[in-house]
Amino acid sequence: MGRYxxxxxLASVPVLFMVGVIAFVILHVAPGDPAAIIAGDxxxxxxxxxxxxxxxxxxxxxxQLGIWIGRLFQGDLGTSVFSGRSVxxxxxxxxxxxxxxxxxxxxxxxxxxxxxxxxxxxxxxxxVDRGVMVFAVLGFSIPVxxxxxxxxxxxxxxxxxxxxxxxxPLAEGVIPFLxxxxxxxxxxxxxxxxxxxxxTRSSVLEVLREDYIRTxxxxxxxxxxxxxxxxxKAASLPIVTVIGLVFAALITGVVVTETVFAIPGLxxxxxxxxxxxxxxxxxxxxxxxxxxxxxxxxxVDIAYAYLDPRIRx
Amino acid sequence: xxxxxxxxxxxxxxxxxxxxRRLLPIVGGVLRRNPNILVGxxxxxxxxxxxxxxxxxxxxxPVKTNPEDRLHPPSATYxxxxxxxxRDVYARTVYGGRISLVVGLAVSATATVIGSVIGLIxxxxxxxxxxxxRFMDGIMAFPALLLALALIALLGASMTNVIIAxxxxxxxxxxxxxxxxxxxxxxxxxxQAARALGASxxxxxxLHVFPNTVAPLLVQGTYIFAVAVLNEASLSFLGAGTPxxxxxxxxxxxxxxxxxxxxxxxxxxxxxxxxxxVLAINMLGDGLRDILDxxxxxxx
Numbered sequence: 295m296g297r298y299x300x301x302x303x304l305a306s307v308p309v310l311f312m313v314g315v316i317a318f319v320i321l322h323v324a325p326g327d328p329a330a331i332i333a334g335d336x337x338x339x340x341x342x343x344x345x346x347x348x349x350x351x352x353x354x355x356x357x358q359l360g361i362w363i364g365r366l367f368q369g370d371l372g373t374s375v376f377s378g379r380s381v382x383x384x385x386x387x388x389x390x391x392x393x394x395x396x397x398x399x400x401x402x403x404x405x406x407x408x409x410x411x412x413x414x415x416x417x418x419x420x421x422v423d424r425g426v427m428v429f430a431v432l433g434f435s436i437p438v439x440x441x442x443x444x445x446x447x448x449x450x451x452x453x454x455x456x457x458x459x460x461x462x463p464l465a466e467g468v469i470p471f472l473x474x475x476x477x478x479x480x481x482x483x484x485x486x487x488x489x490x491x492x493x494t495r496s497s498v499l500e501v502l503r504e505d506y507i508r509t510x511x512x513x514x515x516x517x518x519x520x521x522x523x524x525x526x527k528a529a530s531l532p533i534v535t536v537i538g539l540v541f542a543a544l545i546t547g548v549v550v551t552e553t554v555f556a557i558p559g560l561x562x563x564x565x566x567x568x569x570x571x572x573x574x575x576x577x578x579x580x581x582x583x584x585x586x587x588x589x590x591x592x593x594v595d596i597a598y599a600y601l602d603p604r605i606r607x
Numbered sequence: 608x609x610x611x612x613x614x615x616x617x618x619x620x621x622x623x624x625x626x627x628r629r630l631l632p633i634v635g636g637v638l639r640r641n642p643n644i645l646v647g648x649x650x651x652x653x654x655x656x657x658x659x660x661x662x663x664x665x666x667x668x669p670v671k672t673n674p675e676d677r678l679h680p681p682s683a684t685y686x687x688x689x690x691x692x693x694r695d696v697y698a699r700t701v702y703g704g705r706i707s708l709v710v711g712l713a714v715s716a717t718a719t720v721i722g723s724v725i726g727l728i729x730x731x732x733x734x735x736x737x738x739x740x741r742f743m744d745g746i747m748a749f750p751a752l753l754l755a756l757a758l759i760a761l762l763g764a765s766m767t768n769v770i771i772a773x774x775x776x777x778x779x780x781x782x783x784x785x786x787x788x789x790x791x792x793x794x795x796x797x798x799q800a801a802r803a804l805g806a807s808x809x810x811x812x813x814l815h816v817f818p819n820t821v822a823p824l825l826v827q828g829t830y831i832f833a834v835a836v837l838n839e840a841s842l843s844f845l846g847a848g849t850p851x852x853x854x855x856x857x858x859x860x861x862x863x864x865x866x867x868x869x870x871x872x873x874x875x876x877x878x879x880x881x882x883x884x885v886l887a888i889n890m891l892g893d894g895l896r897d898i899l900d901x902x903x904x905x906x907x
Contacts, residue, residue, distance in 0.1 A: 312745025320757050431893065435886035437837055439844050439860060440878030447871045458868065546752035550841050554864065564753065568760040568847050576757050584748040 298599055306588050313584040314366065318359055320580070321573045371578035376570050381578035384563060391461045392559035395482065395551065396544055398475055400537070402483025403490055408533065410487070411494020412526055416517075418499055426491055433488020438547050442481040442554040449477060459556040478555045482547045486540050493536040497529040504528075531602050538594030545583055641898055647891030654884050658704030667695040669702040669854045678870045688872035690863060699854040700877050706843075706855035707836050707884060710770055714835035717774040719828045722781025723820070727812045729782060730789025740786070743779040751776045751834075752841055759847045769848050773838055777831045784827045788820040822899040829892035833885050840881050856881040 330342050337345075346352055353361075365372075371381035414426035450458040456477055462470040501507065502525055510520045549561035556562075560579065567575035638645050657664060667685075673693030681688040687696035729739040746754065758772035792798055793816065801811050842848030843857025844864075851858055856877040863873030 308741050309744045309748055312741055313748050316745055316749070317757075320761055323761065431886065431889055435833070435889050436882045437840055437844075437878060437885070439841065439864075440874065440882060443860070443864065443867050443871075443874050443878070446867050451868050451871070543750070545750040546841075549750075549752055549756075550844065553845055564756065565845050565847070568756045568845075571760050573760065576760055580749060580753060580757055583750055583753055587750065588748050 299596055302592060302595055306592055309588055310585060313581065313588070314363055315359070317577045317580040317584075318362055321577050322355070322358075366581065371581065372574035374567075374572055374575050376567075376572045376575075381575055384575065385560060385578065385582070388558060388560045388563050390463060391557050392548055392552070392561065394464065394471075394475060395478055395557065395559065396548055398479035399482035399486065399544065399547070400540075402479055403486035403540075404537065406483065406487035407490025408494050408526075410491040411533075412498055412521060414491065414495040415498035415502060415525075416521055418495075418502075423495075426495070430488040430492040430495075433485055433491075436485070438481060438485055439550050439554045441484065442478065442551060445477050445481055446555070461555075461557045461559075478551050478557060481554075482544070482551050485547060486544065489540060489543070490533065490536060494529065494533050497532040498525050501525045501529045531598055534597060534601070535594055538591050541587055541590045545587070641894045643890045643897070644894035647887045647889075647894060650883060650887035651891065654704050654880070654887070655708055657701055658708060661698075661701040661705070664701050665695070665698040667698040669694065669698040670852065678866065680870070681872055687876040688870065690859070690873045691866055691870070694854075696859070696873055696876055699859055700856070700880055703854045703856045703859060703877055704880060704884070706766065706849050706853065707839060707857075707881065710766065710773070710839040710849075711832045711836040711888070713770045714773045714777060714839075715828045715832040717770065718777040718781050718831050719824060721774070722778045723785050723817070723824060725778070726782040726785025726820075727789055727817060730786040731793060731808065731812055731816070736786075739782070743782050746775070747779045749776075752838060755838060755842060756845070756847055759842060764842075764847050764850055766849055766853070769839055769842055772842075773835050776838075777834060780831065781824070781827055784823050785820050788823060789816055792816050792819055826892060826896045826899055829888060829895055833888040833892065836881070836885055836888065 330337070351358065369382060371385075373380050374384055377384065410426050410429070414423045417423050446458055449456045457474055460474055462474045464471045498521075507520060507524055510524050511517075515524075545561075548559065549565060551557070552559045552561035553565055560583075564576060564579045566572075567579070661669075671694065673689070675693065676685070676689050677691055677693040679685050679689040679693070685695050685697065687700060689695055690699070725739060725743075729736045749757075755769075755772040755776050758775060759768060762768040762771065789812075798811060798815055801815050806815075839848055840855070840857030840860070843855050844861040846858075846861055849855040849858050851862065859877040860874045863870070863877075866873055
């Protein structure tokens with residue numbers, strides 16, 4: 295087990311290295327001189343030259359890559375062109391909204407998606423199953439932002455039940471926090487509930503064919519016990535894997551959802567940076583989010599090996 | 608029994624030579640048993656025809672502003688209402704389909720072609736495999752929309768650049784699918800036989816290996832179409848896709864976002880068309896997967 299974890303950790307090193315190289319290349323093939331972008335439109339050639347030297351851009355590209363990676367390990371993601379502040383300083387206050395939204399959305403999608411998937415597999419090829427599958431295909435065909443805007447219109451404009459936009463930190467009370475987060479996290483959660491329902495259905499369906507399920511039924515166990523304790527337990531591993539993979543899609547959804555609901559999170563930061571072509575922020579976000587994604591999948595893989603006694607490494 | 612025989616016939620579709628004569632009745636039979644494909648194709652066809660013949664469907668100009676009639680609710684003149692500068696939402700929705708479909712088709716074609724070539728090379732040559740797949744893993748480690756946003760920031764927002772960005776982001780999924788097929792195909796007897804007869808590697812790949820990857824490729828290509836249509840709309844919604852002067856479903860909703868409290872029709876109709884289009888493509892993809900993937904077909 296220990297050896298597996300070490301091997302799996304080592305295997306993610308080349309991926310992280312590629313992530314770094316791709317993010318580095320993006321800034322360095324940016325049209326125009328990065329030093330000129332950082333210096334701004336009004337800078338004189340001498341100033342640009344000074345910045346170039348200060349940033350080490352007069353040195354060979356491979357040396358620059360080495361220096362840049364060295365800085366990454368010290369937690370230095372560079373400085374925003376637009377505001378002049380360090381990228382990590384800009385990210386810090388935006389972590390809470392993004393993490394809150396992601397966690398809530400994930401909770402909602404799991405608690406809707408898994409029961410729906412189990413029921414669909416149990417009642418396979420019936421009206422119930424078809425209904426769940428229709429929900430599933432709708433769930434990932436409907437654009438997140440359209441769903442969000444429709445929910446705002448329904449719950450905030452027509453019924454006036456929930457606030458239209460914005461974010462309240464958890465520190466200012468649980469109720470306002472939840473009220474502001476309700477629509478965005480439901481919007482995002484429904485999309486992933488669809489994905490998880492579909493995966494749960496197919497893996498439970500596979501397990502229900504096994505002999506030990508017939509045995510469990512034959513010895514007179516209640517259907518609920520057969521489904522939850524025998525079928526879902528065995529089917530849970532592929533579902534866990536899917537939840538890990540969903541994480542990437544979740545980040546994509548977060549970027550869009552934050553824009554729809556005017557939530558001041560990391561997604562908003564990166565969209566604003568794209569519009570202003572503030573490359574250090576974009577680069578920093580690419581590093582942070584891709585690393586998070588690689589780490590989440592690492593944890594999922596290790597959990598998989600730990601949970602499934604059939605797999606021996 | 609019937610299912611197995613169907614499957615055997617369907618697998619014949621992927622075979623390169625001499626099946627055209629028997630193809631038509633098979634296609635007819637498959638469509639009858641799989642309404643998903645039929646419905647998906649029909650909706651897509653309607654969307655494509657509508658956007659192609661947009662000028663015949665509405666007398667109104669999709670880009671002409673008309674400040675006197677701004678934020679007009681749906682009426683007999685303005686079927687879907689007007690937006691914040693008085694442009695007709697119906698005309699813009701019908702014209703907007705062009706962008707979605709063109710970008711979707713272009714991305715799935717580009718990603719499929721480039722992804723197949725890379726996947727064939729990666730699957731067949733052990734040496735290239737490691738380098739290519741590490742690079743693909745690197746691309747796939749980024750959330751798709753984030754990498755697309757970064758590429759747009761680099762290249763500038765335009766339709767061509769959206770196609771380039773989304774193709775880069777989706778190609779690795781094609782590479783994975785093709786490579787996986789090639790890895791199992793290369794060990795099979797007919798490939799070994801071709802090699803023993805002295806066929807060159809490009810010939811083996813093109814004539815013996817590639818035709819057998821067409822089925823999974825078709826399914827993957829369809830899903831990429833759906834993802835590309837959605838992502839183009841997301842990029843345009845965020846202001847980093849189709850420029851505001853050209854109506855697209857995404858940028859219509861991006862601009863209409865601020866009027867959700869007073870003029871919800873600006874976002875409702877383009878979003879509805881977008882959702883229907885993506886739904887149709889996904890139904891087509893599911894249907895194709897059901898008939899082409901032997902693993903799924905057997906379960907039915």
